[in-house]
Amino acid sequence: MHLDILTLSRLQFALTIMFHYLFPPLSIGLGAxxxxxxxxxxxxxxxxxxxxxxxxTKIFAVNFAMGVASGIVMEFxxxxxxxxxxxxxxxxxxxxxxxxxxxxxxxxxxxLAVLVFGWDRVSKRMxxxxxxxxxxxxxxxxxxxxVANSWQQTPAGYVLVxxxxxxxxxxxxxxAVVFNPSSVQRLIHTILGAWxxxxxxxxxxxxxxxxxxxxxxxxxxxxxxxxxxxxxxxxLLPLSGDASARLVARYQPAKLAAFEGLYKTADPAPLTxxxxxxxxxxxxxxxxxxxxxxxxxxxxxxxxxxxGLDAFAPQDRPPVAASFFLFHxxxxxxxxxxxxxxxxxxxxxxxxxxxxRLLLWGLVGSVVAALAANEIGWCAAEVGRQPWIxxxxxxxxDAVSRAVxxxxxxxxxxxxFVIYSLLLAVWLLVxxxxxxxxxxxxxxxxxxxxxxx
Amino acid sequence: MDLRVLWFILLGVLLAGYAILDGFxxxxxxxxxxxxxxxxxxxxxxxxxPLWDGNEVWLVTFGGALFAAFPExxxxxxxxxxxxxxxxxxxxxxxxxxxxxxxKRESPLWRGAWDVAFSAASVVAALLFGVAAxxSMLGIPxxxxxxxxGGFFLLLRPYAILVGLLNVSLFAxxxxxxxxxKTEGELxxxxxxxxxxxxxxxxxxxxxxxxxxxxxxxxxxxxxERLPWLWAVVALNILALANIPRALLLRRAGQAFLSSAAxxxxxxxxxxxxxxxxxxxxxxxxxWSMTLLNASSSDKTLKxxxxxxxxxxxxxxxxxxxxxxxxxxxxELGKSSY
Numbered sequence: 001m002h003l004d005i006l007t008l009s010r011l012q013f014a015l016t017i018m019f020h021y022l023f024p025p026l027s028i029g030l031g032a033x034x035x036x037x038x039x040x041x042x043x044x045x046x047x048x049x050x051x052x053x054x055x056x057t058k059i060f061a062v063n064f065a066m067g068v069a070s071g072i073v074m075e076f077x078x079x080x081x082x083x084x085x086x087x088x089x090x091x092x093x094x095x096x097x098x099x100x101x102x103x104x105x106x107x108x109x110x111x112l113a114v115l116v117f118g119w120d121r122v123s124k125r126m127x128x129x130x131x132x133x134x135x136x137x138x139x140x141x142x143x144x145x146x147v148a149n150s151w152q153q154t155p156a157g158y159v160l161v162x163x164x165x166x167x168x169x170x171x172x173x174x175x176a177v178v179f180n181p182s183s184v185q186r187l188i189h190t191i192l193g194a195w196x197x198x199x200x201x202x203x204x205x206x207x208x209x210x211x212x213x214x215x216x217x218x219x220x221x222x223x224x225x226x227x228x229x230x231x232x233x234x235x236l237l238p239l240s241g242d243a244s245a246r247l248v249a250r251y252q253p254a255k256l257a258a259f260e261g262l263y264k265t266a267d268p269a270p271l272t273x274x275x276x277x278x279x280x281x282x283x284x285x286x287x288x289x290x291x292x293x294x295x296x297x298x299x300x301x302x303x304x305x306x307x308g309l310d311a312f313a314p315q316d317r318p319p320v321a322a323s324f325f326l327f328h329x330x331x332x333x334x335x336x337x338x339x340x341x342x343x344x345x346x347x348x349x350x351x352x353x354x355x356x357r358l359l360l361w362g363l364v365g366s367v368v369a370a371l372a373a374n375e376i377g378w379c380a381a382e383v384g385r386q387p388w389i390x391x392x393x394x395x396x397x398d399a400v401s402r403a404v405x406x407x408x409x410x411x412x413x414x415x416x417f418v419i420y421s422l423l424l425a426v427w428l429l430v431x432x433x434x435x436x437x438x439x440x441x442x443x444x445x446x447x448x449x450x451x452x453x
Numbered sequence: 454m455d456l457r458v459l460w461f462i463l464l465g466v467l468l469a470g471y472a473i474l475d476g477f478x479x480x481x482x483x484x485x486x487x488x489x490x491x492x493x494x495x496x497x498x499x500x501x502x503p504l505w506d507g508n509e510v511w512l513v514t515f516g517g518a519l520f521a522a523f524p525e526x527x528x529x530x531x532x533x534x535x536x537x538x539x540x541x542x543x544x545x546x547x548x549x550x551x552x553x554x555x556x557k558r559e560s561p562l563w564r565g566a567w568d569v570a571f572s573a574a575s576v577v578a579a580l581l582f583g584v585a586a587x588x589s590m591l592g593i594p595x596x597x598x599x600x601x602x603g604g605f606f607l608l609l610r611p612y613a614i615l616v617g618l619l620n621v622s623l624f625a626x627x628x629x630x631x632x633x634x635k636t637e638g639e640l641x642x643x644x645x646x647x648x649x650x651x652x653x654x655x656x657x658x659x660x661x662x663x664x665x666x667x668x669x670x671x672x673x674x675x676x677x678e679r680l681p682w683l684w685a686v687v688a689l690n691i692l693a694l695a696n697i698p699r700a701l702l703l704r705r706a707g708q709a710f711l712s713s714a715a716x717x718x719x720x721x722x723x724x725x726x727x728x729x730x731x732x733x734x735x736x737x738x739x740x741w742s743m744t745l746l747n748a749s750s751s752d753k754t755l756k757x758x759x760x761x762x763x764x765x766x767x768x769x770x771x772x773x774x775x776x777x778x779x780x781x782x783x784x785e786l787g788k789s790s791y
Binding site for chain 1: 504509510514516518524528
């Protein structure tokens, strides 16, 4: 692999976005759960809900700081490493980014202050309102960034014009950009994925406490809440995935062919469960297929043409093996998580979840799987878009900065790697400290109560 | 008004908002190691704890607005200043996480390490913002194709370093005045002493920078002939600066803070006046400079953005006001503090 500015910039973007994307899904998911916890406290007056809300607020704050710190890198990086891309899309893409700042980040970061530091400064209602606004802010930021990314997948509402002799996309219809063909479905899919991640985080820690016999009251409450919440999101995810995939079939057929490892156009087309793409022979090895199912998923009948990779010029095809494995890994992990949460919900209803140690350990591990599925899903979406940075309009290889020497990018990527490794280690340390310290018991009037061992 | 001019002004407003608000956060960071013990350092961090995050959003929004309104300038500046921007990013990352991480463990070694990271990151960030402003004043080598053709060390010219140091001293002054409002007792007395030192250093660098700017960058005054009202910005700058020692002597920290905020706003205004109608001046040929005309987005985008700003900014100002009201007064260390 030749370490030119293109390769290095792609590596750096992958590194920085994957690091960043550990945090937003947790913020979005945990934000929603904190609204429910604090709402339950206001509704019932049960102090255990307040203790839970306070505990998770601390984890949320650390997580949010990491998201902010790594997020600002993403915004700058469009300009530093992808300046040709920025010149091309700025007219369209920039508005979404600016709207994200104005509508989402100010809301989030402003009221986060009240959320974290305001417990004793504002009324309960005002604090709850702040929690709601922070959770909404996290959602809004997802809206704008997914809109911008979806425009790269399925561009709409623009016209190509020559600006000072160079082609660029200019906006013609703002709402067509916002509601481009894939943005709504991809947004739903992203948010459901984030909710599963948030549900899995709370379920994981709560299941751990239940297993260790700590905080019996609040831990069981949080476990029940997160299992219901996580199960709802995890079961809806495949439906949203199906809707998204049909849009991919319609607007990005080469991407679908790569996801499915479909080298040759077929009618009816089978759905591949497992297999190993072999580019040299242009076929899947050791494939297990369900006949006609891909045609069914695309056309809703067991017949109908699905374009294979052979329908596209070689220079327009995504890397097949990476797309195939990433996509199948996402679907596989997502299915396992849906099964785990559905099973947990069923055991919860039967009143047996708190004693089912095997299932509880499964929930403890679920947060890793959920974060992995979120990351892998995004990788699949981005790798499957290749070789385009803006689908059908601008190739990734033509989008990189021309003014940056490769050695500068090498310096920055090494530093990012070192700094992010350090931050990841510290983040894990700090969060596991918090989990080990546990939930501070609610203070009854008349003095603090020490926790019974 | 022409949409390009409107967005040039709005970018100035965002930049001034950022410099005023995150300026005092960075200033507190610059002064952080001057706090003697753990309690004092916690007071410093908690004085900005609830606010720095929202303040940094002004920079994020400035970046997004520059991207949207003048994508050519955004692309050229960010790729041209590559290593400098990376350094700035690392500084902002450490500034953000060090506050969050420091409080989570008791060990003095742990806390000391994050104290140093926090302070160093604040100094580097403040310095780099100033260096960037200095380089923008001088102009940078931009070719006919709008690409930067200089190296990294070219950016570290003496004038740029001078403006960088000026900015560090300005933020230190602004931060010290802010801490004056947030602290009490012996710590407050010490902070007040620092305010005077910072003011003396700033004033020296300010006079030096003014002289060098007037001799080395004659372009800086080019717009003043056509737009004589710009002298009012100069007057505001001088009056605001002059009011700082007065307010300090009268023990009116709030008034001193408003004065340093006004001085920062005026400095950003003068910076804009020196650049206009350029965004990035090419030191190679004036024809290759990136201007409001050749670097901007389409009218349609500028109009949409103006609508977004008109809807969003009043909300932003409302909740900024609410947050600052909730966290007014002296710092009290409590259970939810850092």
